[in-house]
Amino acid sequence: MIRIVIAEDHQALIDGVKLSLEYEKEIKVIGEANDGEMLIDLVVKLKPDMVITDIRMPKCDGITATQKIKELYPEVKVIAFSMFDQREAITQMKAAGASGYVMKNSSLKTLLSAIFSVNEGKHFFDDKIIIGDENSEEKIILSRREKEILGLIGQGKTSYEIAEVLFISKSTVDTHRRNILRKINVHGKTDLLRFAIERKYDF
Amino acid sequence: MIRIVIAEDHQALIDGVKLSLEYEKEIKVIGEANDGEMLIDLVVKLKPDMVITDIRMPKCDGITATQKIKELYPEVKVIAFSMFDQREAITQMKAAGASGYVMKNSSLKTLLSAIFSVNEGKHFFDDKIIIGDENSEEKIILSRREKEILGLIGQGKTSYEIAEVLFISKSTVDTHRRNILRKINVHGKTDLLRFAIERKYDF
DNA sequence: AAAAAAATACCTATAAATAGGTATTTTTTA
DNA sequence: TAAAAAATACCTATTTATAGGTATTTTTTT
Numbered sequence: 001m002i003r004i005v006i007a008e009d010h011q012a013l014i015d016g017v018k019l020s021l022e023y024e025k026e027i028k029v030i031g032e033a034n035d036g037e038m039l040i041d042l043v044v045k046l047k048p049d050m051v052i053t054d055i056r057m058p059k060c061d062g063i064t065a066t067q068k069i070k071e072l073y074p075e076v077k078v079i080a081f082s083m084f085d086q087r088e089a090i091t092q093m094k095a096a097g098a099s100g101y102v103m104k105n106s107s108l109k110t111l112l113s114a115i116f117s118v119n120e121g122k123h124f125f126d127d128k129i130i131i132g133d134e135n136s137e138e139k140i141i142l143s144r145r146e147k148e149i150l151g152l153i154g155q156g157k158t159s160y161e162i163a164e165v166l167f168i169s170k171s172t173v174d175t176h177r178r179n180i181l182r183k184i185n186v187h188g189k190t191d192l193l194r195f196a197i198e199r200k201y202d203f
Numbered sequence: 204m205i206r207i208v209i210a211e212d213h214q215a216l217i218d219g220v221k222l223s224l225e226y227e228k229e230i231k232v233i234g235e236a237n238d239g240e241m242l243i244d245l246v247v248k249l250k251p252d253m254v255i256t257d258i259r260m261p262k263c264d265g266i267t268a269t270q271k272i273k274e275l276y277p278e279v280k281v282i283a284f285s286m287f288d289q290r291e292a293i294t295q296m297k298a299a300g301a302s303g304y305v306m307k308n309s310s311l312k313t314l315l316s317a318i319f320s321v322n323e324g325k326h327f328f329d330d331k332i333i334i335g336d337e338n339s340e341e342k343i344i345l346s347r348r349e350k351e352i353l354g355l356i357g358q359g360k361t362s363y364e365i366a367e368v369l370f371i372s373k374s375t376v377d378t379h380r381r382n383i384l385r386k387i388n389v390h391g392k393t394d395l396l397r398f399a400i401e402r403k404y405d406f
Numbered sequence: 407a408a409a410a411a412a413a414t415a416c417c418t419a420t421a422a423a424t425a426g427g428t429a430t431t432t433t434t435t436a
Numbered sequence: 437t438a439a440a441a442a443a444t445a446c447c448t449a450t451t452t453a454t455a456g457g458t459a460t461t462t463t464t465t466t
Contacts, residue, residue, distance in 0.1 A: 346411085346412060346413080347412090348412075348413060348414095349412090349413095371413085371414070371415085372414075372415055372416085373415095374414080374415045374416055374417090375413070375414050375415055375416095377415095378413085378414075378415075378416095379413080379414095382412095391422090392422090392423095
């Protein structure tokens with residue numbers, strides 16, 4: 001039996017994950033935290049086998065929480081659960097002692113695979129993550145221009161407005177936009193915006 | 204001379220605010236922090252007269268940071284700087300010892316007014332904030348259905364998909380959507396989404 | 407029971423974003 | 437210098453969202 005504590009500030013996501021994990025007899029969710037401080041408290045209280053934690057949370061983020069947890073209980077496995085493929089986050093989570101990294105938009109099967117792998121002492125990093133060579137400092141997924149445009153999208157600007165600001169045609173902005181969607185593997189403005197907004201927080 | 208430290212995880216916003224404050228001779232921005240921990244360190248190091256801080260930041264949020272700062276240096280004035288009109292945030296910031304609350308979409312004149320008022324020992328809370336009577340626990344701005352729909356929008360669902368989930372027509376969803384935009388006083392999906400996403404974090 | 411608020415739903419029209427295609431020029435890297 | 441990557445730009449078409457209007461039914465509050 002793998003005893004798990006989930007930390008995630010979106011209760012809806014916790015509910016979803018719990019529901020899916022309930023079908024697995026070998027897994028039991030023994031605690032839920034909505035922020036990093038709650039997570040640490042729960043780990044101290046419950047001594048779980050594993051922690052599945054969001055990276056960005058109120059009060060104390062997942063990286064800091066992981067560091068503390070690993071300091072206190074090195075035997076507790078940690079899987080990071082994040083919205084996007086962000087290599088700094090992966091690097092920092094690895095450094096903090098996490099054994100796995102799963103993206104929220106991956107299937108719950110992926111999460112299950114991660115849980116079982118990590119439980120066996122292995123490491124698990126989500127396939128969806130576009131990994132360069134381990135050495136490369138930071139894999140530039142988006143080009144400079146694409147990052148610039150993504151920033152402007154995050155500021156609420158329309159393609160036409162972005163075109164005006166950058167002195168290029170709307171067609172070009174649309175093309176960049178399409179390429180960004182393809183590169184970060186999302187569809188629709190919601191996820192694009194979530195990426196644009198959260199990438200700044202979610203490390 | 205009012206010596207100010209700004210804490211905000213969007214460097215672009217810091218730059219904008221700094222630029223505007225530079226024209227004021229009585230104000231000097233003596234430090235910038237990109238997260239709550241940095242903010243506390245800077246306050247200890249620089250002993251500013253005033254702190255302008257975002258509420259949602261990595262590592263340590265603005266509320267916790269404000270509590271710590273007020274504990275250490277009760278004479279340091281704090282102005283909260285947040286994206287939206289969220290009464291829990293205001294309540295918590297007040298409790299933590301903040302003297303003012305300004306929304307990011309207010310004009311910089313508002314921020315200046317806040318700085319000067321707070322510097323004179325007054326309190327300043329942004330006009331844009333829809334305040335009910337001080338007693339009312341939480342002013343319900345959005346109706347239950349509107350909140351539900353906003354949540355689904357935040358999950359990336361289209362109006363049609365939301366209609367399907369709630370067993371109502373797309374027209375109705377669009378009407379609710381329009382009313383939500385009106386009530387929170389924004390235009391366009393970006394701000395709507397920012398509201399939907401950030402209201403969960405930004406307290 | 408009457409008034410107010412919330413939820414329902416449709417109409418028209420425009421603006422914005424997505425998705426597919428192609429293609430040229432510029433810049434960077436090997 | 438040749439190849440690869442990035443930036444530029446247009447075409448078509450569909451879907452989604454915004455903005456204005458109006459109007460009925462249901463629920464809640466006074």
